[in-house]
Amino acid sequence: MENKKTYKIAVVAGDGIGTEVTEESLKVLRTLEELDKSVKFDFTEYPWGCEYYLKTGEMMPKDGIEKLGKSDAILLGAVGYPGVPDHISLWGLLVEIRKEFDQYINYRPSLLINPDLSPLKGIKKEDVQIKVIRENSEGEYAGAGAWLYKGTPHEVVLQDGVFSRHGCERVIRYAFELARKEHKKLTSISKGNAMQYSMVFWDSVFNQISKEYPDVETDSLLVDAAAMTLVKNPKRFQIVVAPNLFGDILTDLAAGVSNGMGLAASANLNPERKFPSMFEPVHGSAPDIAGQGKSNPLASIWSAALMLEFLGEKDWADRIVKIIYDVVNEKKVLTPDMGGTATTSEVGDEVVRKLKEA
Ligand code: NAD
Ligand code: IPM
Ligand code: MN
Numbered sequence: 030m031e032n033k034k035t036y037k038i039a040v041v042a043g044d045g046i047g048t049e050v051t052e053e054s055l056k057v058l059r060t061l062e063e064l065d066k067s068v069k070f071d072f073t074e075y076p077w078g079c080e081y082y083l084k085t086g087e088m089m090p091k092d093g094i095e096k097l098g099k100s101d102a103i104l105l106g107a108v109g110y111p112g113v114p115d116h117i118s119l120w121g122l123l124v125e126i127r128k129e130f131d132q133y134i135n136y137r138p139s140l141l142i143n144p145d146l147s148p149l150k151g152i153k154k155e156d157v158q159i160k161v162i163r164e165n166s167e168g169e170y171a172g173a174g175a176w177l178y179k180g181t182p183h184e185v186v187l188q189d190g191v192f193s194r195h196g197c198e199r200v201i202r203y204a205f206e207l208a209r210k211e212h213k214k215l216t217s218i219s220k221g222n223a224m225q226y227s228m229v230f231w232d233s234v235f236n237q238i239s240k241e242y243p244d245v246e247t248d249s250l251l252v253d254a255a256a257m258t259l260v261k262n263p264k265r266f267q268i269v270v271a272p273n274l275f276g277d278i279l280t281d282l283a284a285g286v287s288n289g290m291g292l293a294a295s296a297n298l299n300p301e302r303k304f305p306s307m308f309e310p311v312h313g314s315a316p317d318i319a320g321q322g323k324s325n326p327l328a329s330i331w332s333a334a335l336m337l338e339f340l341g342e343k344d345w346a347d348r349i350v351k352i353i354y355d356v357v358n359e360k361k362v363l364t365p366d367m368g369g370t371a372t373t374s375e376v377g378d379e380v381v382r383k384l385k386e387a
Pocket of ligand 3: 094
């Protein structure tokens with residue numbers, strides 16, 4: 030009797046290099062399906078993004094969220110392209126999905142694979158092994174604000190940060206659980222010296238929850254000092270928990286001091302599994318290199334591995350991540366951002382080849 034696990038995967042490749050790198054992830058997942066007769070993917074690809082917007086006036090159809098809601102997970106490429114203002118494209122698709130599906134955890138690992146990839150002088154692999162837990166549902170991304178007296182000399186713009194007890198507690202607790210499980214130090218990032226409401230509140234929630242985890246070593250840094258320390262002494266960070274905007278900025282910086290944007294993966298999680306989670310590279314649509322076959326697909330492939338892990342296919346996830354390590358260390362088939370000359374699809378093919386070989 031056949032005992033196949035079927036995973037319904039919604040694919041939103043999006044814009045620019047989003048479409049190129051997602052193609053490679055799909056190649057890898059289809060190979061896995063060939064190799065493991067007990068796993069099947071039911072992919073539904075949605076052509077949503079900026080081109081779709083220019084044709085229809087919407088980034089996704091009205092029932093887009095309902096459609097995605099039927100899937101077990103979402104694989105996303107990147108969103109945003111010149112011709113559509115970023116706040117329209119991103120709010121109409123990416124941020125909307127994160128909010129509607131209450132994906133309040135944004136897990137972003139920065140694990141240096143090969144010191145040659147880091148611009149930091151004398152850095153060792155073990156110096157940059159950072160896992161960031163970014164708050165992903167509120168804070169500066171709550172969408173609360175107003176634009177008053179627009180276009181007049183009295184124009185006033187408000188963009189409010191929203192920090193709820195529920196929102197702060199759940200992300201900080203999640204980070205503590207991870208730190209406890211991995212026996213790692215947890216660093217909280219904030220800015221209580223300047224933001225006397227939101228960040229003082231964040232700090233107080235962090236201190237309060239820390240009492241539930243006396244076994245977890247904690248550290249706390251102001252975001253400006255954290256930015257400097259990430260460059261000067263990244264070893265200080267193990268697990269990091271940060272509010273939404275600081276988490277966004279620091280994870281690009283963490284990618285910069287480790288493997289670069291081409292390898293930065295991320296998972297937008299709804300840990301309760303009430304809604305589908307979404308897996309996407311940290312990078313954007315990179316219009317500067319789109320359509321040239323230069324984009325590095327490894328961040329997307331790593332994100333697909335995070336998806337497999339979340340779906341319960343940890344062995345496959347580990348195998349794919351190991352192959353990524355091998356490809357990077359062998360330095361034979363790499364895209365230009367990592368000093369190679371290979372194309373996007375050649376890197377995808379190399380991952381597929383190694384998967385079949387193993
Ligand atoms: P970006 O991440 O797209 O690019 C930054 C730089 O990194 C560029 O020089 C680019 O060529 C390089 N880069 C990024 N990914 C790469 C890869 N896989 N391989 C090789 N090089 C890579 O950021 P940006 O230029 O600030 O933004 C471009 C567009 O993407 C904007 O519309 C922005 O709003 C959007 N964006 C979307 C997401 C997302 O969908 N998750 C994330 C960030 C930015
Ligand atoms: C990211 C991106 C998004 C964010 C933008 C495009 C809305 O920068 O995923 O890091 O700020 O969350
Ligand atoms: Mn970002």
